[in-house]
Amino acid sequence: MIRLNINGQVRDVDVPADMPLLWVLRDELNMTGTKFGCGQALCGACTVHVDGVATRSCQLAASAAADAKITTIEGIQGKAAQAVQKAWADLDVVQCGYCQSGQIMAATALIAENPNPTDADIEAAMDGNVCRCATYVRIKAAVKQAATLART
Amino acid sequence: MKNLPQILRAAAADVVEAAPSRRSFLKGAAGAGGALVIGAVVPLGAMAARPTPALMGPPDPRPNVFVRVAPDSSVTVLVKHLDKGQGIMTGLTTIVAEELDADWAQMRGEFAPADSKLYANHAFGMQGTGGSTAIFNSWDELRMAGAAARAMLVEAAAAEWKVPAGEISVAKGVISHQKSGKSGPFGPFATAASKLPVPASVKLKDKAQYTLIGNETLHRLDHISKTDGSAIFAMDIRRPGQVTAVLARAPRFGATVKSVDDKAARAIPGVLEVLSLPIGVAVVAKNSWIAIKGREALKITWDDSQAEKRGTDQILADYRELAKKPGAVATAKGDTAAAIKGAAKVIEAEYSFPYLAHAPMEPLNAVVELTEDGGAEFWAGSQFQGVEQRVAAGILGTTPDKIKINTVWAGGSFGRRATPTADYMAETVIIAKALAAKGKKAPVHLVWTREDDIKGGRYRPLVLHKLRAGLDAKGNIVGWEQRIVTQSFMTGTVFEAFAIKNGVDSSATEGAADLAYKVANLSVDMHITKSPVTTLWWRSVGHTHTAYAKEAFIDELAAAAGKDAVAYRLGLLEEHPRLRGVLKLAAEKAGWGKPLAAGPAGSKRGRGVAVHESFSSYVAHVAEVTINADGKVKVDRVVVAVDCGIAVNPNVIKAQIEGGTGWGIGHALRDAITLTDGIVDQANFDTFEPLRYSDMPALEVHIVDSAERPTGVGEPGVPGAAPAVANAIAAAGGKRLYDLPFSKAGIV
Numbered sequence: 058m059i060r061l062n063i064n065g066q067v068r069d070v071d072v073p074a075d076m077p078l079l080w081v082l083r084d085e086l087n088m089t090g091t092k093f094g095c096g097q098a099l100c101g102a103c104t105v106h107v108d109g110v111a112t113r114s115c116q117l118a119a120s121a122a123a124d125a126k127i128t129t130i131e132g133i134q135g136k137a138a139q140a141v142q143k144a145w146a147d148l149d150v151v152q153c154g155y156c157q158s159g160q161i162m163a164a165t166a167l168i169a170e171n172p173n174p175t176d177a178d179i180e181a182a183m184d185g186n187v188c189r190c191a192t193y194v195r196i197k198a199a200v201k202q203a204a205t206l207a208r209t
Numbered sequence: 210m211k212n213l214p215q216i217l218r219a220a221a222a223d224v225v226e227a228a229p230s231r232r233s234f235l236k237g238a239a240g241a242g243g244a245l246v247i248g249a250v251v252p253l254g255a256m257a258a259r260p261t262p263a264l265m266g267p268p269d270p271r272p273n274v275f276v277r278v279a280p281d282s283s284v285t286v287l288v289k290h291l292d293k294g295q296g297i298m299t300g301l302t303t304i305v306a307e308e309l310d311a312d313w314a315q316m317r318g319e320f321a322p323a324d325s326k327l328y329a330n331h332a333f334g335m336q337g338t339g340g341s342t343a344i345f346n347s348w349d350e351l352r353m354a355g356a357a358a359r360a361m362l363v364e365a366a367a368a369e370w371k372v373p374a375g376e377i378s379v380a381k382g383v384i385s386h387q388k389s390g391k392s393g394p395f396g397p398f399a400t401a402a403s404k405l406p407v408p409a410s411v412k413l414k415d416k417a418q419y420t421l422i423g424n425e426t427l428h429r430l431d432h433i434s435k436t437d438g439s440a441i442f443a444m445d446i447r448r449p450g451q452v453t454a455v456l457a458r459a460p461r462f463g464a465t466v467k468s469v470d471d472k473a474a475r476a477i478p479g480v481l482e483v484l485s486l487p488i489g490v491a492v493v494a495k496n497s498w499i500a501i502k503g504r505e506a507l508k509i510t511w512d513d514s515q516a517e518k519r520g521t522d523q524i525l526a527d528y529r530e531l532a533k534k535p536g537a538v539a540t541a542k543g544d545t546a547a548a549i550k551g552a553a554k555v556i557e558a559e560y561s562f563p564y565l566a567h568a569p570m571e572p573l574n575a576v577v578e579l580t581e582d583g584g585a586e587f588w589a590g591s592q593f594q595g596v597e598q599r600v601a602a603g604i605l606g607t608t609p610d611k612i613k614i615n616t617v618w619a620g621g622s623f624g625r626r627a628t629p630t631a632d633y634m635a636e637t638v639i640i641a642k643a644l645a646a647k648g649k650k651a652p653v654h655l656v657w658t659r660e661d662d663i664k665g666g667r668y669r670p671l672v673l674h675k676l677r678a679g680l681d682a683k684g685n686i687v688g689w690e691q692r693i694v695t696q697s698f699m700t701g702t703v704f705e706a707f708a709i710k711n712g713v714d715s716s717a718t719e720g721a722a723d724l725a726y727k728v729a730n731l732s733v734d735m736h737i738t739k740s741p742v743t744t745l746w747w748r749s750v751g752h753t754h755t756a757y758a759k760e761a762f763i764d765e766l767a768a769a770a771g772k773d774a775v776a777y778r779l780g781l782l783e784e785h786p787r788l789r790g791v792l793k794l795a796a797e798k799a800g801w802g803k804p805l806a807a808g809p810a811g812s813k814r815g816r817g818v819a820v821h822e823s824f825s826s827y828v829a830h831v832a833e834v835t836i837n838a839d840g841k842v843k844v845d846r847v848v849v850a851v852d853c854g855i856a857v858n859p860n861v862i863k864a865q866i867e868g869g870t871g872w873g874i875g876h877a878l879r880d881a882i883t884l885t886d887g888i889v890d891q892a893n894f895d896t897f898e899p900l901r902y903s904d905m906p907a908l909e910v911h912i913v914d915s916a917e918r919p920t921g922v923g924e925p926g927v928p929g930a931a932p933a934v935a936n937a938i939a940a941a942g943g944k945r946l947y948d949l950p951f952s953k954a955g956i957v
């Protein structure tokens with residue numbers, strides 16, 4: 058039994074210790090907002106926050122997350138998250154939407170930590186998040202808008 | 210020349226029984242809970258015929274529901290096309306909302322159930338999405354459905370208020386009668402309206418009256434649910450008792466299972482069953498991760514006797530050999546050989562294009578539950594419902610009407626989810642059936658991993674183009690000769706007889722055989738090759754390669770003629786005003802002819818152009834690139850002009866052109882599926898590298914103001930993007946790029 062703290066709730070799961078957090082969330086806890094895209098930390102679709110840090114849940118063993126505070130797309134709150142989600146909606150960033158939970162988790166972690174990111178900061182934070190629909194033009198605009206929004 | 214939608218339609222007319230009658234009519238009915246429901250049926254072939262808005266004929270006994278006005282005033286549009294990101298749910302809902310004079314905030318969208326008799330794509334004759342047909346297809350029926358619903362609501366309000374219907378106006382979801390001061394929302398009139406006869410005819414708005422169509426401020430219907438994680442994809446379906454399956458498929462195309470040792474797999478706790486099937490070995494487990502672990506533990510011996518064992522280098526070499534001989538004739542105009550012989554200058558070029566995976570962000574997957582009546586219920590990002598119902602019915606020995614499909618949001622497709630064999634959905638039901646036969650019946654979720662997807666075939670085919678043109682002393686083209694060598698994904702499918710005529714597959718020659726540039730002597734032919742490597746339409750189909758060959762080659766001809774690349778093209782497009790229109794607009798907005806700002810020290814910059822028609826939409830790209838001192842190329846900016854007729858939803862159109870342009874550039878830069886001894890070399894996003902944030906150029910999209918019937922935008926943004934970049938690289942002093950991807954030339 059592994060004890061996890063997800064979105065402020067304690068969840069006990071009976072899974073093998075090496076089962077990735079991604080599959081625990083999706084298949085054991087039915088929290089499907091976090092997506093499976095590659096399983097190899099190559100696309101960012103599975104991004105969650107582990108103690109506030111954007112982390113690829115497909116490569117994080119559930120047991121390794123036991124003492125951490127895990128936040129998923131279903132549970133993000135606060136100024137940065139609200140600003141990011143609002144900017145995303147205002148600019149209609151999404152197309153198929155499948156990558157967007159991960160994009161939003163990555164952008165939120167960036168802005169929470171760095172309220173005034175430069176273009177290079179944004180690129181560094183977002184380059185690991187693939188969008189096959191190529192919504193990058195709007196992602197760029199939305200991150201900037203969200204940063205402004207979160208500062209005011 | 211037939212295009213893809215026409216091919217599908219011709220083929221499907223054969224397989225779908227009882228196509229709608231040739232009459233055009235609307236249907237109204239009282240829906241559940243007092244809702245007003247309106248459907249429209251326009252005849253098969255309406256796309257070409259442009260039906261008049263007149264509505265007539267007896268109602269179908271079943272309501273063909275497109276619009277539902279509920280007592281709470283919400284208006285739901287039933288969308289028969291799959292929304293895989295292209296925004297069609299938003300686009301089609303916009304059309305209804307316009308004629309209904311609804312407020313955008315009251316509009317909802319819902320995927321229609323699978324039923325080819327009610328929800329056929331008129332371009333295909335069965336239910337399905339593809340070929341950028343959705344907007345074009347639904348334009349008439351949804352405007353009529355919206356207008357009819359509006360008329361019935363007005364009629365109901367007139368009766369209630371005891372005023373003439375003619376004095377009532379509707380705006381932003383409010384019905385009002387000015388003289389009496391009465392007004393109200395739709396909801397209270399929905400039940401009464403549903404009992405009224407459907408109007409025999411409706412008057413549709415003129416473009417000048419539009420307030421929602423063409424309105425840039427409308428948000429996508431999915432803009433919230435896809436930013437808070439609540440949108441449900443097939444991957445997110447969880448049925449009671451659901452099990453997960455992964456399938457071990459042969460590493461070589463065309464191989465089959467010889468023997469399997471599944472002892473280790475079965476020993477893993479949570480592995481529920483291992484099924485050795487003609488399609489591969491399925492591991493069924495209590496969750497995805499255990500299923501994947503179980504598959505890793507399988508020891509399978511494959512029978513490679515029928516498999517492809519060549520590498521892609523060999524396949525390409527074979528194509529080059531074949532290209533020496535004339536192929537089946539697609540176009541023969543004038544005497545091309547003689548014209549080229551007598552030319553002042555002859556230019557030759559050969560272009561090669563690799564296999565490419567679609568790699569939609571959501572890997573392929575579907576959930577299926579076998580039902581008591583011998584049928585099945587699916588949850589899937591279903592794109593070819595008409596085919597999938599038939600295939601699943603065949604597997605289960607039942608009829609297509611027993612196959613229920615719940616279509617859900619799809620995480621991308623780019624063509625991949627629509628196959629002539631219903632592949633991943635067929636696999637799912639085959640596994641569910643085999644599991645049930647073992648006495649372990651359960652809802653089955655088949656999940657493809659990314660590796661399955663990259664290695665799994667159904668690629669954009671590997672293609673070789675060989676071109677030769679003659680110029681006269683003034684640089685005019687006197688003859689153009691083009692040979693195409695590629696596999697056909699129509700071969701062996703129900704579509705073959707319609708797609709392949711006299712050895713020519715029109716889905717491989719589209720954009721080439723119908724060359725827009727004015728050339729008196731034109732010869733286009735092709736060789737269709739065979740390989741067990743499976744191939745499929747890939748976002749913009751034949752245009753993915755024909756546009757590149759054509760636009761890179763014409764650029765070279767313009768240079769050889771010493772002419773400006775835009776002026777040269779314009780001179781050859783006198784009969785194509787819409788291509789001229791986008792070309793001029795893109796050139797103007799990009800500042801064509803004005804010097805580019807200097808790049809970093811030691812760098813060279815250049816601008817390139819491409820213009821192409823696909824799926825009845827017209828697009829021009831102007832790309833700006835920098836070749837840095839180290840020889841590496843950066844795409845800085847792309848300006849795009851698009852003419853897709855009436856711009857139903859400009860925000861969605863721009864998004865599709867942005868995405869299509871990124872798609873075209875991303876794959877041209879560094880993507881290829883290669884085979885060594887028949888085995889795919891790539892596996893995941895480290896080796897099949899997707900376009901990333903840092904690759905994306907700045908983008909500007911300009912839409913031509915048009916009153917023409919709207920056409921699609923999901924694909925037309927793709928074809929011109931890569932050649933515009935290649936031409937910009939050449940303009941900057943870089944090499945002309947004949948072999949894709951560009952990374953082969955060491956410049957990315």
Ligand code: FES
Binds near residue numbers: 095098
């Ligand atoms: S699924 Fe984790 S990074 Fe792709």
Ligand code: FES
Binds near residue numbers: 154155157187620
């Ligand atoms: S929106 Fe489709 S992958 Fe990003």
